[in-house]
Amino acid sequence: MAATVYINRYYGAGPSTRDAASGNVRFSTSDNDYTTETANPIPIPPSGTNYSYWVCTALYANTSPTGTINNVKWYMDGTNGWTGVTMEVGTSDTYTQATGTAGTTGDELTNTNYTGGTLTPTDPSADSAFGYTSGSPLSVTGSISNPDTGIITDYVIIQLSVGTGASAGTLGTESATWSYDET
Numbered sequence: 001m002a003a004t005v006y007i008n009r010y011y012g013a014g015p016s017t018r019d020a021a022s023g024n025v026r027f028s029t030s031d032n033d034y035t036t037e038t039a040n041p042i043p044i045p046p047s048g049t050n051y052s053y054w055v056c057t058a059l060y061a062n063t064s065p066t067g068t069i070n071n072v073k074w075y076m077d078g079t080n081g082w083t084g085v086t087m088e089v090g091t092s093d094t095y096t097q098a099t100g101t102a103g104t105t106g107d108e109l110t111n112t113n114y115t116g117g118t119l120t121p122t123d124p125s126a127d128s129a130f131g132y133t134s135g136s137p138l139s140v141t142g143s144i145s146n147p148d149t150g151i152i153t154d155y156v157i158i159q160l161s162v163g164t165g166a167s168a169g170t171l172g173t174e175s176a177t178w179s180y181d182e183t
Contacts, residue, residue, distance in 0.1 A: 003065035003144075007178060009033060010056040010155065015095050020057055024173075027052035027160045029106055031098045038170070040103050042162045044084075052160040053098035053106035054114075059152040059178060061144050068145040071181040072153050073137035080130045081174060084166030088124035089132065091140055091154045092117035109159040119157070129158055134177070152180075 009020040011033045018033050026034040029042055031053050042052050059072060080086065088109050094117025100106030107113040109124055121128070132138040142153030158176070 002182060003061045003069060003149075004063040005069070005152070005180070006060045006062060008058055008060045008151075010058065010095055011098070013097055015056070015097065017060075025055055025057075027055065029053060029100060029104055030102045042106075042160060043104065044162055044166045044168060045105075045164060047164060049108075050105040050162045051100065051108050052162075053100050054109045054157050054159040055098070056095055056155045056157050058155045059140075059142070059180065061149045061152055064146045064149050065144065065182050066146060067183040068143060069152055069180050069182045070143035072140040072142055073179045074140050074156050075132040075134055075137035075177050075179075076130050076174065078130055078133040080127055082166070082171050084163045085171060086127035086161045086163075087129035087174075088126065088159050088161065089129040089138065090114075090119035090121060090124040090157050091138070092119050092157060093141065093154045094118075095155055106159065108161075109157060114157070124159075126161065129176070137179070140178075 007020045008017045028040040030040040096116035140153045144152045
């Protein structure tokens with residue numbers, strides 16, 4: 001029987017978890033699990049860059065696969081539909097709670113700030129998330145085999161960077177895709 005697999009969002013000190021596919025992942029300047037709430041938006045800075053708090057996600061198996069889940073990939077559609085806003089992405093085998101100044105800016109996603117583990121790439125570059133496409137996806141370390149359940153992959157960590165050229169208001173929807181083999 002095929003495993004029941006979720007995309008979990010991890011947040012807070014615990015961390016707490018939520019099935020990210022069951023609702024929106026809303027970026028903000030807090031480490032709350034906002035899905036539709038608009039509290040703590042990311043302000044457009046008068047100069048420089050403001051950041052969302054980073055968002056940690058991972059695949060999670062609620063039921064065991066018949067065999068093995070592996071060859072995990074993550075990607076976007078290749079086109080950033082946002083003006084003045086970029087998205088960075090990295091992976092880590094360790095969860096680190098997002099930090100920053102609530103209501104103002106998150107701390108930039110770097111190994112200096114992501115203190116619990118090492119990010120790959122070590123310093124996600126501007127708009128790196130949209131560089132991963134179905135033809136060239138991000139490979140995510142992890143696998144799970146029968147009879148195990150639980151977290152399958154390393155964490156995929158994403159963060160928005162908002163520059164002075166951004167427009168005020170809610171951004172349009174962008175989608176990330178996870179794929180994997182189950183044998």
